[in-house]
Amino acid sequence: xxxxxQDLKPVVLMVxxxxxxxxxxxxxxxxxxxxxxxxxxxxxxxxxxxxxTFSLALIFERxxxxxxxxxxxxxxxFSGLFGxxxxxxxxxxxxxxxSATFATAIYNLVPAVTFILAISCRLEKLNMRSTAGKAKVVxxxxxxxxxxxLTFFKGQEIDVKSxxxxxxxxxxxxxxxxxxxxxxxxxxxxxxxxxxxxxxxWLIIQSKINKEYPSHHSSTALMSxxxxxxxxxxxxxxxxxxxxxxxxxxxxxxxVLYTGIVAxxxxxxxxxxxxxxxxxxxxxxxxxxxxxxxxxxxxxMLGENLYVGSVIGGVLIVCGLYMFLWGKSKEExxxxxxxxxxxxxxxxxxxxxxxxxxxxxxNSDCISSTKPNCKSNIVANxx
Numbered sequence: 001x002x003x004x005x006q007d008l009k010p011v012v013l014m015v016x017x018x019x020x021x022x023x024x025x026x027x028x029x030x031x032x033x034x035x036x037x038x039x040x041x042x043x044x045x046x047x048x049x050x051x052x053t054f055s056l057a058l059i060f061e062r063x064x065x066x067x068x069x070x071x072x073x074x075x076x077x078f079s080g081l082f083g084x085x086x087x088x089x090x091x092x093x094x095x096x097x098x099s100a101t102f103a104t105a106i107y108n109l110v111p112a113v114t115f116i117l118a119i120s121c122r123l124e125k126l127n128m129r130s131t132a133g134k135a136k137v138v139x140x141x142x143x144x145x146x147x148x149x150l151t152f153f154k155g156q157e158i159d160v161k162s163x164x165x166x167x168x169x170x171x172x173x174x175x176x177x178x179x180x181x182x183x184x185x186x187x188x189x190x191x192x193x194x195x196x197x198x199x200x201x202w203l204i205i206q207s208k209i210n211k212e213y214p215s216h217h218s219s220t221a222l223m224s225x226x227x228x229x230x231x232x233x234x235x236x237x238x239x240x241x242x243x244x245x246x247x248x249x250x251x252x253x254x255x256v257l258y259t260g261i262v263a264x265x266x267x268x269x270x271x272x273x274x275x276x277x278x279x280x281x282x283x284x285x286x287x288x289x290x291x292x293x294x295x296x297x298x299x300x301m302l303g304e305n306l307y308v309g310s311v312i313g314g315v316l317i318v319c320g321l322y323m324f325l326w327g328k329s330k331e332e333x334x335x336x337x338x339x340x341x342x343x344x345x346x347x348x349x350x351x352x353x354x355x356x357x358x359x360x361x362x363n364s365d366c367i368s369s370t371k372p373n374c375k376s377n378i379v380a381n382x383x
Contacts, residue, residue, distance in 0.1 A: 010274045011325065014286040017267050017274075022293035024263045028092075031255040037244045038092040041255060043235040044247075046084055046228035048260025053221035053269070061215045072213045073222070079209060080226030083202030084264065089234065091195035097188030109193075111140050113200040114284035121204055124281050125331075132330035139323030140285060146316025147288035155308035199287075203271075203280035210276040220268045227264075278328070285324045288317045 031041055057065070115137075118124035127133035213219050239245075247253050274283050292314040 018289045027255040039235040042088040043231045044256035045259040049224040049264035052265040057217040057221045076222035079223040084227030085230035087198045094191035110287045132327040135327030143320030149313035153309035
């Protein structure tokens with residue numbers, strides 16, 4: 001029972017992570033609808049994340065924090081760049097240049113990109129001869145295919161109007177149209193692919209940081225500090241209107257607090273722990289689940305329509321996720337059996353060496369002795 005709970009911990013945590021990220025998307029829409037700049041949202045998010053994560057680091061890791069080296073600081077800088085400041089700004093810029101559907105579809109390529117990077121960095125093994133290896137590859141493809149189907153295929157509309165809660169009210173800010181110029185669309189696609197590659201690369205970097213600086217609270221605090229400096233500098237350079245920095249409404253305050261404390265604080269700590277326990281590919285494969293949750297939240301809370309394609313795509317996402325987790329668990333069980341057998345063989349070999357050494361010592365003692373029973377023992381041992 002205890003082993004089952006330990007195995008389910010990373011899975012439950014990653015599902016909660018996707019729920020948290022889905023609620024962030026809803027809050028982003030509400031804050032932007034209120035007229036708040038997306039770059040300033042990102043800056044505030046990371047500033048609040050710094051305050052929260054540094055507090056946790058001081059409480060839980062004050063006495064057992066590893067030594068901070070220049071190499072760790074260097075890696076933290078790139079962790080903050082690819083895992084927060086660049087990631088958020090690129091994705092939100094893609095949302096501004098192209099449709100949200102297109103940008104979200106691109107972002108769901110994260111598992112495929114992470115899988116390729118993890119294999120290249122030898123963090124994952126591609127063994128197509130085994131059933132577990134095939135299940136991981138097929139599960140990843142099915143999950144990505146489900147997210148694409150959910151995004152691009154509509155089908156018949158499902159009537160859920162009786163469950164709608166109208167949180168989004170149209171105003172001048174929500175009526176901004178996307179530029180349909182081909183150059184803007186191409187730039188938006190590049191930003192979307194950039195955010196996808198950025199997140200995948202951050203997962204790889206995080207796996208390296210976990211080995212050199214295995215303190216999740218402190219490493220997350222360092223990452224948040226680097227990202228906050230980067231995002232704030234970028235927002236100050238781009239946004240010239242100082243009134244945008246005023247948190248003059250409750251939805252703006254809720255958005256920056258929630259995204260800073262939960263999404264860039266607790267969630268990043270949870271992801272860092274899951275990367276350490278199961279690897280970067282395990283974390284990335286949950287990413288398409290966010291699209292399913294966002295589709296449901298948009299339909300129930302923001303008045304968006306729900307279609308049959310969304311339901312079918314959601315089922316495929318869950319099936320692909322299950323296949324990957326099954327393959328991953330099979331590989332882990334096989335790895336654990338291999339390690340345990342190697343330990344048993346080493347233990348048996350050690351016992352043989354110890355017994356042989358003890359026998360030789362007894363024989364040498366008996367050779368130097370004049371007792372008749374020692375000589376008979378030597379003869380018995382030789383025979």
